[in-house]
Amino acid sequence: MHMSKFLTVGLLGTLTNLILFYLLADKCKFSALPISTLTFIISSLQNYYLNHRWTFSDRTENQPVEIKNYVKYLLVALLGLGINLFLLWWYLHYYSPPLKVIAQAIGIAGGTLFNFIGSKYWVFKRDA
Numbered sequence: 001m002h003m004s005k006f007l008t009v010g011l012l013g014t015l016t017n018l019i020l021f022y023l024l025a026d027k028c029k030f031s032a033l034p035i036s037t038l039t040f041i042i043s044s045l046q047n048y049y050l051n052h053r054w055t056f057s058d059r060t061e062n063q064p065v066e067i068k069n070y071v072k073y074l075l076v077a078l079l080g081l082g083i084n085l086f087l088l089w090w091y092l093h094y095y096s097p098p099l100k101v102i103a104q105a106i107g108i109a110g111g112t113l114f115n116f117i118g119s120k121y122w123v124f125k126r127d128a
Helices: 002-027 032-055 067-095 100-123
Strands: none
Touching: 002 032, 002 100, 032 067, 032 100, 067 100
C-alpha cells in the first residue's frame, strides 16, 4: 500500500515540477538551471508533506511535519537522483540502447526504489 501511494505522490510532484518549470522558464523566460533547482525544492517540499500526511500516515500520525525530517527526505531524494544518474550513464555507456529513454527508465526505477526504501525505513520510520 505504501508503494502505490509513494508513486502517486511522486507523480504529483513531477507534475508540479514540470508545470512550474514551464511557466517560469518557458513562459516567463527565467534561466532554466536556477528554475529547475527552485522547482525541485518546491516539489520535494510538496512530496515530503504528502508522504508525511498520506503515504506514511500510519507511521507519522503523532509526529509533526518538521524541517529536520524534510532535510532527511531531501538527502534521500538527492541520493536517489545520484543513483538515477549513475544508472543512466552506466546503461548508456555499456549497452548503447537504441532509445536513451530506456536508460532513463532504468535510472528512474533504481532511484525511485532507493527513495522509497530510504523514506520508509529512515525518514518516516515507525516510532520505537
